[in-house]
Structure formats: structure tokens, C-alpha cells
Amino acid sequence: MQCPYFDAGRCRSCSLMGRPYPLQLDDKQRHAEELLAPFDVPAWLPATASRERDYRNKAKMVVGGTVDAPTIGILDADGFGVDLQACGICSPGHRAAFPVLTRFITLARITPYDVNARRGELKHVIVTESPDGELMVRFVLRSSEPLGRMRKHMPTLLAELPQARVVTANLLPEHKAVLEGAEEIVLTDADTLPMRLNDVTMHLRPQSFFQTNTAIAEALYAEARDWIRDLAPEDAWDLYSGVGGFALHLAGGGTEVTGIETSVEAVASAELSRTDAALSRVRFAAGDATAFALAAPSAPDLVVVNPPRRGIGAELAGWLERSDTAHVLYSSCNAASLAKDLAAMPSLRPVKARVFDMFPQTTHFEVMVLLERNPRG
CATH class of the missing domain: 3.40.50.150 (Vaccinia Virus protein VP39)
Known part of the structure; x- marks a missing residue:
């Protein structure tokens, strides 16, 4: 590859x-x-x-850039966003979702977190895809400040990304190198993602570990x-x-x-x-x-x-x-x-x-x- x-x-x-x-x-x-x-x-x-390639069912992506031009990927050595939306080890479902998520970030005015300045809101997006193509999308935020706008524009996100079964906001107020915080706020009716493996169906909740x-x-x-x-x-x-x-x-x-x-x-x-x-x-x-x-x-x-x-x-x-x-x-x-x-x-x-x-x-x-x-x- x-x-x-x-x-x-x-x-x-x-x-x-x-x-x-x-x-x-x-x-x-x-x-x-x-x-x-x-x-x-x-x-x-x-x-x-x-x-x-295309093997990851979970994409843990750092959000950088600006509210009008967000990046989804990693941060470089200087703390600036590097966009990796076409990453080949992520699933096709992830790659199809990333552009929709960037538009939602702009629409809901969720300012990407600036690591150097320690300001902004959106730190990560974590996207998990089930074997049936459904998605769990988690926005990791510094605070609850964007939640009203996210709820307002949730119908638009779900219309553009109908495979998103579960959407949540995870709150991580601390400035530290961890992926997520303790509090999870579910923004959709469903709060679990069915993961069907062999003849067993597992119901994945937002903060649960699952093999990648x-x-x-x-x-x-x-x-x-x-x-x-x-x-x-x-x-x-x-x-x-x-x-x-x-x-x-x-x-x-x-x-x-x-x-x-x-x-x-x-x-x-x-x-x-x-x-x-x-x-x-x-x-x-x-x-x-x-x-x-x-x-x-x-x-x-x-x-x-x-x-x-x-x-x-x-x-x-x-x-x-x-x-x-x-x-x-x-x-x-x-x-x-x-x-x-x-x-x-x-x-x-x-x-x-x-x-x-x-x-x-x-x-x-x-x-x-x-x-x-x-x-x-």
C-alpha cells in the first residue's frame, strides 16, 4: 500500500x-x-x-484549522492541523463522513481548539463504523458552549449523514494529551451502535473499547x-x-x-x-x-x-x-x-x-x- x-x-x-x-x-x-x-x-x-487498507472501524481524528476551514487528521510538530480526510487505512465510510462533518463544524460554528493558544472548543472527532455501515460520531469539546448550536443543526447533519445512528458530545475541559473526557452527552435518540460479528451482536456505547x-x-x-x-x-x-x-x-x-x-x-x-x-x-x-x-x-x-x-x-x-x-x-x-x-x-x-x-x-x-x-x- x-x-x-x-x-x-x-x-x-x-x-x-x-x-x-x-x-x-x-x-x-x-x-x-x-x-x-x-x-x-x-x-x-x-x-x-x-x-x-480500509481496515479501521474507528477513526480518532484531531480537529485543527479554523471554524471556516477545519482540518480533520493530526497536528504537526508546531501544533497546527494536518488534514488527513483521505487516509487509506480508515474505512470508506469514514472518508465519506469527514466532509459532512467539516461542513457541520462550520455550520454550527464549533471553533477548533488551538493547542498553542489554549482556546477554542472542538478537540477531536471520533467516528466508529459498524459492519452494517452505521456510524457513531463523537465530538470531543472543551465545554458545553456549542451544544445549543449543535442541537439546532443536528437535523441538517443527520439528513446529510443518515448512516449516523449515534451522535454525542464528549466534554474534555482539561488541557492535556488525552482523547476524551468523562462526561458524554447523547444528541440522538439512539445511544448504542450495534456491532454484528459472526453470529453475535454487541451493542457499543460511546466510551466502550472495541477492537479496531x-x-x-x-x-x-x-x-x-x-x-x-x-x-x-x-x-x-x-x-x-x-x-x-x-x-x-x-x-x-x-x-x-x-x-x-x-x-x-x-x-x-x-x-x-x-x-x-x-x-x-x-x-x-x-x-x-x-x-x-x-x-x-x-x-x-x-x-x-x-x-x-x-x-x-x-x-x-x-x-x-x-x-x-x-x-x-x-x-x-x-x-x-x-x-x-x-x-x-x-x-x-x-x-x-x-x-x-x-x-x-x-x-x-x-x-x-x-x-x-x-x-x-
Whole structure:
């Protein structure tokens, strides 16, 4: 894939841009195998490839420029907006929406935030596209000042962008390098975006995390279900469960599944999906994964972990090592922290592993490993 923004030096976010995709995939496979070599993975399945472009379902764009000529993209080294509305890794739905959003910014007179001067209102637009082509559009503002004008002109936005199911304003009053604030104001009747993956529909709320690459997320969850099916666990935990992707895919049969996630918004999304699917043997709760495990009176047959880049950490790894959990399914976005965690769980040995290329054109990827407890002598 070639990118004119990358070639012109305007954006370097995709560090592997221009490198042939088969070589990118080979490099990621090799890197994962090298990091996990000490654990003698007996079966490395072929890496799951992504589309090279158009793969992102979520575009997190900085707004710059002026109210009459806003930019949607990133900021340069001097804090000025760089317009990236034709970004090739964003979905076609994103690229079609960006011009409509720039016109709405001008119509509603939402002044882009000036990082250097620390004035203005609109900091980011975050656009998520569902597999069915519907959109969630979130405007990250410094204050509620533009809300009246946004509500006034919302019919115009929805007429020009009818695929926008959910539109919100997120308030981020502080001047700091974060993407969003704590308060979310919904401006449409709908407040969730249905994300249909495989035979599971997840209802995404505005502040809930969802995997960035829909096709690869589908493959990841389907593979997890296939790996677990023959194990037939009576009970399972999905720790760091997010909006419930693993838990909802593992539901069914006789397995009782508990999902634990710190984000209250994500738990609300997962509970709505569970209710909608009438899954009586699945439950979700808000809480810390490590604290939940340490406080539990017993361990389940299966523990699924899908932690952030830092991994599960020494405390939870130690608990898993001491427990009598028969299997652990570990999905990692950072193979280095995965290797560190595996070293702390020597009684749990890999059965098989697979790389899922969640982020083409970058060095990042997902790797999933099934672990089985060695018999204790």
C-alpha cells in the first residue's frame, strides 16, 4: 500500500507504510515466535492476514484549522492541523463522513481548539463504523458552549449523514494529551451502535473499547470459540472483558461465563448484548480483574484474559500459576508483555498460538495463545 500523506512526510503514523504486506506479516510472525521461543509453542498456526487498507472501524481524528476551514487528521510538530480526510487505512465510510462533518463544524460554528493558544472548543472527532455501515460520531469539546448550536443543526447533519445512528458530545475541559473526557452527552435518540460479528451482536456505547479491525476481530473471536469448544468447560471467566466479545462468543452449551471489566460503560454495553441475546448463563460485572480473581473462592475451568499492552502483571499471573484452572486463553496486543507473563506461569504451557494482524502498516499485532496446565507430580 502506498500513502500520499506518508510519501509527502505529512503523516508517519503508519511506520511500515510502503513495505510489501506479505513481508510485514512475515516479520510479525517471526517476532512473535522469537519472543515466545522459550516456551516451546508446539503449534504455530498460520498468521491471520488483514486487508492492507480500509481496515479501521474507528477513526480518532484531531480537529485543527479554523471554524471556516477545519482540518480533520493530526497536528504537526508546531501544533497546527494536518488534514488527513483521505487516509487509506480508515474505512470508506469514514472518508465519506469527514466532509459532512467539516461542513457541520462550520455550520454550527464549533471553533477548533488551538493547542498553542489554549482556546477554542472542538478537540477531536471520533467516528466508529459498524459492519452494517452505521456510524457513531463523537465530538470531543472543551465545554458545553456549542451544544445549543449543535442541537439546532443536528437535523441538517443527520439528513446529510443518515448512516449516523449515534451522535454525542464528549466534554474534555482539561488541557492535556488525552482523547476524551468523562462526561458524554447523547444528541440522538439512539445511544448504542450495534456491532454484528459472526453470529453475535454487541451493542457499543460511546466510551466502550472495541477492537479496531472488524474482520480480524471476527476471526479472533471465532478462533477462540473453536479452540474452546472441545474443552467443554463448565465455567469460564473473561477477564478484561470489554464489551464482551470473548464471553458472548463462548456462551452457549453448558458453560457459565463471567465477564469482568473496569469500564462501567463497557459493562453496560455487554449486559445489553447479553440481554438482547437472552443468554442466561452469562453475566458481566464492573471490577478489577486481579482483585476479582484474588477474592474468588475457587477458580473456573477456563480463564480468558485480554489485557491492555502492559499485560496481566505479576499478581494475576501468580494467582493463575497457583490456581487449579485447567486452561487459559491469552489474547495479547503486546507479545513482549505476554512473554513476561508466561514466564511467571510455568505450570501453564502453550498448546497452540496464532498471530492476528489487527494493525496493518504498523508494527503492532494481536497474538492468541491457548495454555494448558501441566499435571502436577
